[in-house]
Amino acid sequence: MSLPVRIATLLVAFLAVVGGAVFILIHYLLGGPPVENFTAGVRPDTGAQVSVVMQEDPQNTVSTRPDWVSYFIKSPTTGAWVHTTLFTVPAGSRVNMTILGYDGCTPLRNPYWGRVTGTIGNVIRVNGKPTSLINSWSGCNVGHTFSIPALNVNVPMASPGLTATLCGTSPCTSGPHKVVTFSFMTPRHSGDYIWQCRVPCGGGFLDGFGGPMQTIGFMTGSMQVVA
Amino acid sequence: MSAAADAAPPPAAPAAPAGPNHGLRIFLLWLPLAVIADLVIWIVWGPHLPPGTMSSSAANQQFDIKVMAVLAAPVMIFVLTYFGYALIVWRQRDGDTEDGPALHGNSRVQASWITITSVIVLFLAVFGTVELKIANGAGAGEGPSPIWKPGGAPLQVQVIGQQWKFTYRYPQFGGFETTQLVLPEGQWVAFHVTSLDVIHSFWAYQLGVKADANPGVDNVAYTKPEHTGGFVVRCSELCGLWHGAMFDYGRVVSMSAFRTWAASTRVQLAAVTRILPPYATTYDPTVVPQINKAMAKAGIGGANGYYYPPQDPVQP
Numbered sequence: 300m301s302l303p304v305r306i307a308t309l310l311v312a313f314l315a316v317v318g319g320a321v322f323i324l325i326h327y328l329l330g331g332p333p334v335e336n337f338t339a340g341v342r343p344d345t346g347a348q349v350s351v352v353m354q355e356d357p358q359n360t361v362s363t364r365p366d367w368v369s370y371f372i373k374s375p376t377t378g379a380w381v382h383t384t385l386f387t388v389p390a391g392s393r394v395n396m397t398i399l400g401y402d403g404c405t406p407l408r409n410p411y412w413g414r415v416t417g418t419i420g421n422v423i424r425v426n427g428k429p430t431s432l433i434n435s436w437s438g439c440n441v442g443h444t445f446s447i448p449a450l451n452v453n454v455p456m457a458s459p460g461l462t463a464t465l466c467g468t469s470p471c472t473s474g475p476h477k478v479v480t481f482s483f484m485t486p487r488h489s490g491d492y493i494w495q496c497r498v499p500c501g502g503g504f505l506d507g508f509g510g511p512m513q514t515i516g517f518m519t520g521s522m523q524v525v526a
Numbered sequence: 527m528s529a530a531a532d533a534a535p536p537p538a539a540p541a542a543p544a545g546p547n548h549g550l551r552i553f554l555l556w557l558p559l560a561v562i563a564d565l566v567i568w569i570v571w572g573p574h575l576p577p578g579t580m581s582s583s584a585a586n587q588q589f590d591i592k593v594m595a596v597l598a599a600p601v602m603i604f605v606l607t608y609f610g611y612a613l614i615v616w617r618q619r620d621g622d623t624e625d626g627p628a629l630h631g632n633s634r635v636q637a638s639w640i641t642i643t644s645v646i647v648l649f650l651a652v653f654g655t656v657e658l659k660i661a662n663g664a665g666a667g668e669g670p671s672p673i674w675k676p677g678g679a680p681l682q683v684q685v686i687g688q689q690w691k692f693t694y695r696y697p698q699f700g701g702f703e704t705t706q707l708v709l710p711e712g713q714w715v716a717f718h719v720t721s722l723d724v725i726h727s728f729w730a731y732q733l734g735v736k737a738d739a740n741p742g743v744d745n746v747a748y749t750k751p752e753h754t755g756g757f758v759v760r761c762s763e764l765c766g767l768w769h770g771a772m773f774d775y776g777r778v779v780s781m782s783a784f785r786t787w788a789a790s791t792r793v794q795l796a797a798v799t800r801i802l803p804p805y806a807t808t809y810d811p812t813v814v815p816q817i818n819k820a821m822a823k824a825g826i827g828g829a830n831g832y833y834y835p836p837q838d839p840v841q842p
Contacts, residue, residue, distance in 0.1 A: 408722050409688055411703045414798040434801040448691055448771065451705070493771055495690070499723070508689050508723055513767040 332383035332516040334523070335372045337394075343526050344391030344487050350375075351386060354399035354476075355443050355456060355496075356469045359517065367511035368402055368443070368500050368518060371470045380470035384494075384520025391487040391526075393419070396445070396454075398479045401471040404439035404458040405498050408507075412444055412497045415481075417452030423481040425457040433457065435498075444497040447522060452483050453497070489526040495519040548615070549635070556607045560600035567595045577734045580757060580778065582750040584734030590657050597646055668737060668747045676748055680714035683707070684805070687719070687726030687739035689765060690772040699788045701805040702795040707759060707776035709751050710784035719745040720808050726765050730776060732757035739763075744807035751778040 300308075337349045352373040359369035361382050371380040388394050407413055413433045415423050422431050433455045435441035442458030459465065459475035466474030486492075496518040499507025511517035572592040579585040616626070659673070684695040686703070695703045707730075709715055719728045719737040726739040728747075732755075737747040754777075761772035779787065792799075803809060 409686065409693065409703075410801045410803070411693055411798060413801065414795075432797050432801070436801065493768055495768065497688075508766065512689075519767065 332385055332520075333381060334385040334387055335374055335381060335383060336387045337375050338387050338389045338525050339375070341389045341392060343389040346391065346393060347389065348393045348395055349388055350395045350397070351388070352397045352399075353445075354380065354471060355402050355518075356471050357402040357465045358467070358469055359511075360467075360469045362516075364511070364514075364517070366502075367514075368502070369469065369511060369516070370518060370520070382470075382516060384516050384518075385523070386520075387523045387525055388485050389526075390485055390489060390524045392485050393482055394485060395482045396480065398445060398454075398456060399471070400442050400456045400458055400477040400479055401466045401474060402442040402456075402458060402500075403463065403465050404435070404442055405500050407435040407441060407444070407455070407497060408499050409497070410434060410436050412446070412453055413441065413455045415454055417447065417450050418454065418481040418483050423454055423479055426478055427480075430457075441498065443500060443518065445494060446497050447483075447492050447494045449492050450483065450486070452494075454479065454481055485522075485524045487526070488524070490524050492522045492524060493519065494522055548611070552604075552608055552611050555611065556600075556604050559603050559607065563599040563603055564596045567599055568592060571595075576731075578732050580751060580753050580755065581733040581735070582752060583748070584732060585752065586657070587734045590654075593653065594650065597650065601643075601646070668745070670743055670745060672746050672748070674748075676714040676716075676750070678714060680716040680748065681710065682716050682718060683709070684807075685717055685719040685728045685737075685739065686809075687721040687723075687728065687761065687765075689723055690761070690768040692726075692728060692739075692759060692761070692772070692774065695802075695805060696788060696792075697805040700792050700796075700799060701802065702792050702799045703802055704791055704795060705774065706791070707774070708784060708787050709776065709778050710781045711751050711754050711778050713781060713784075714748060714750045717747045717749070718807055719747065722809060724765050725763050726761045726772070727763035729760045729762040730757055731760065733776075736762060742808050754778050754780060 337351055341347045341349055353370055354373075355368065355370050357368055358365055359367050359382065362369070369382070370384050372383055372386055373379070374381050413435050415421055415431045422429050424430070425433075433441050435455065439460065440457060441455045443456040445454045445456060446452060456479055457477040459477060463475035466472075466476070496512065499512070500518060501507045501510040501512040504510045504512070512519065515521070572588070572595075573579075575588050575591050575595075577584045577587055579588060682697050684697065685707075686693045686695065691705065692707070693703050693705055694707050695701055717728065717735060717737060719739045720743060721739040721741045723741060725741075727736060728739050729736040730749075733749050733751065735747050735749050737745045739745065757776050757778070759774050759776055761769055763769075765772065
């Protein structure tokens with residue numbers, strides 16, 4: 300093999316390795332859903348209030364996995380629905396959550412998680428009605444949960460009724476849904492708090508806990524508390 | 527050849543100078559080091575060896591580790607002593623270009639080495655087997671069919687693994703389920719460990735209890751908490767995205783404090799206890815699919831997550 304050919308081969312191999320590394324860095328390490336920031340203009344540890352609005356949908360037609368169930372977060376700056384499950388809140392503050400439940404019902408594997416915990420008063424409001432326990436085995440009434448294990452927050456998400464024709468395009472802007480509201484206090488120190496759904500809603504996956512249940516941006520994410 | 531010459535003895539070889547007794551030297555170096563090491567291990571280090579003495583099983587595991595360390599230390603110190611002695615005494619001196627003395631077998635040394643090491647290994651084999659089998663041993667009170675059970679009526683605590691949280695049921699207190707693990711001091715506890723989804727592993731570190739949580743299996747582990755205080759519970763089986771976050775903290779409290787806690791928690795959780803399935807050693811993982819099928823028959827749509835049959839298309 301002549302010298303120019305050898306040099307060219309080496310160059311191509313080098314560029315391939317560098318290109319692969321850059322691709323991995325951008326696609327896997329630096330990629331991922333955006334983080335919605337709810338700390339702007341709020342002083343931490345003052346008991347100030349922030350409002351976070353989310354929705355859970357029966358599908359995610361704006362992603363490469365259109366058949367996966369998914370949460371969306373309403374951007375506090377633009378008001379647009381964003382395909383992400385990452386958000387930032389101030390420490391020592393009251394978070395007022397509003398979650399629109401557009402997805403249909405699926406029973407909890409463990410009915411224990413139908414109990415509301417960790418919210419102020421250990422209560423949620425479903426379409427305005429105070430609730431502290433939903434029995435997901437008694438009927439079509441729970442779609443998902445919003446749970447932050449480290450803060451003992453567990454909220455069963457009410458679902459539309461039996462005859463509902465579910466919204467078919469994400470993010471949902473119309474269609475039958477339940478409005479779940481609740482509040483909780485953030486810790487006074489910084490930290491990342493993972494949150495997840497406890498309904499085995501990864502349809503088509505072993506145990507129902509694969510796919511969207513194990514993928515950030517769909518049914519699990521992180522709440523970053525900033526002091 | 528003359529007769530005189532025939533009778534003359536052969537010239538005697540010059541007597542080699544008597545060398546030091548290396549074996550005795552090494553022994554005298556090794557003996558005090560081994561004794562000191564064993565005393566330090568047993569008295570100073572031993573009480574701090576994991577997993578501590580918070581429970582009967584933890585104390586038993588600590589004792590086993592101490593015994594093995596006390597036996598292993600002299601062996602390790604002998605090897606290191608011999609190594610150091612050889613490096614210093616038998617090293618090649620400056621200007622010494624001759625070969626070292628020829629090696630000869632020494633049946634006494636060989637027999638001693640084989641005998642001592644055999645005795646140590648056989649002792650450890652017997653000791654380990656006995657320690658596995660006796661009360662508090664790692665192999666006795668654990669497994670779906672434990673070969674040893676404590677006397678009396680131990681406190682039953684069901685450990686339920688699920689992605690990614692352990693919950694605990696107390697069947698002798700109405701079957702309430704909680705995320706808190708509270709145990710009474712001085713009372714035998716029977717953990718019944720199972721899972722609702724994938725394989726987890728219940729590891730109560732300071733209690734010296736580790737038991738796999740498999741769906742459809744009732745894995746039993748006994749222990750008796752001996753001291754009040756906190757302990758860490760971790761999942762020790764890679765179980766998904768948030769496996770690393772699957773940990774919590776348990777408490778050992780006095781018997782009276784435990785009774786108070788159990789009674790108040792039972793009342794506090796009465797509403798959710800009513801909607802739980804009846805207490806069982808395992809829970810049928812097909813319950814959710816059955817409910818889903820009933821819902822599907824009724825034309826109810828939803829996420830439909832459940833145990834899928836192997837022929838189902840998308841597996842992770």
